[in-house]
Amino acid sequence: MVTFNIYVHKKNHVDGTSMEPTLQDGQSVYTTMLPYIFGEPEIGDIVVIDIDIKENDSTYFRLFKQTLSGKSDTFWIKRIVGLPGDQIAFKNKQFYRNGKLVEEDYIKEQNVYTYPVDITFTVPEEHVYVMGDNRNLSKDSRDATVGPIPIYKIIGYMWKTA
Numbered sequence: 001m002v003t004f005n006i007y008v009h010k011k012n013h014v015d016g017t018s019m020e021p022t023l024q025d026g027q028s029v030y031t032t033m034l035p036y037i038f039g040e041p042e043i044g045d046i047v048v049i050d051i052d053i054k055e056n057d058s059t060y061f062r063l064f065k066q067t068l069s070g071k072s073d074t075f076w077i078k079r080i081v082g083l084p085g086d087q088i089a090f091k092n093k094q095f096y097r098n099g100k101l102v103e104e105d106y107i108k109e110q111n112v113y114t115y116p117v118d119i120t121f122t123v124p125e126e127h128v129y130v131m132g133d134n135r136n137l138s139k140d141s142r143d144a145t146v147g148p149i150p151i152y153k154i155i156g157y158m159w160k161t162a
Contacts, residue, residue, distance in 0.1 A: 010156055012048055012075065018132030018139070019077055020108050022046070023161065029077065031156025041080050041128050041151060043097075048156035049076045049130065049149055077158065078140050079106075082129030082148070089120040090142075108134040116142055123148050 014027045023029065023046075031048050041047065082088045082097060089096040093115055096102060112135040123129050127148035132138025141148055 011162070012077070012156065012158075014077060017137055018134050019046070019079070020134040020137075022079075022106055022133045023077060028162035029158045030160040030162065031158050033156060035157045035159075036151075036154065041083065041154065041157075043080055043083060045080045046158040047078060047080060047128075047130070047154045048158065049078060049153050050155045051076060051146075051149075051153060053153050053155070055150065055152060075155070076130075076140075078130035078132055078138070078149075080128045081131050082123045082141075084123055084125045084127060084151075086123045086129070087120060088123060088129055090115040091118055106133055109136055112136060114138075114142065126151050128154070 010031045012029050012031055014023045014025055014029060017025055029046075035045075081095070081102070087096075087098050089099075093112060094101055095104070095112075095115060114136050127150055129141045129148050131140045131142065140146060
């Protein structure tokens, strides 16, 4: 049953407003690891991230930490907006990926005041760039203390809301 709960079907709860309007505070979501066992993260995936997992943690610890430790306040739910090798740019208060303006009809407000000012960089290998859909109220990869997220910190792919 533990394996089923980790790989196939895990219930998580949204705490906060960083993913509005897509996900609401208090809403339940179901996650799975299956897509990342058989494939790689993709643009638009909504993922659960454990920011406390360390690269040298054993595979066993990574897979079972959430089940063994219970509730943690270090799990984040964010949307993947950049993959390894993607060039990310913020110009004129807009978001670009690989030189193209990214149109995002799912974000809460189209006027985003929290984009970095005129920067361009490449997402490192084995990392993803994530942002919350409520761009003006989300701590995510744009924050210098967070930056791109190592893929090993992804502990779930959201496949269903409750």
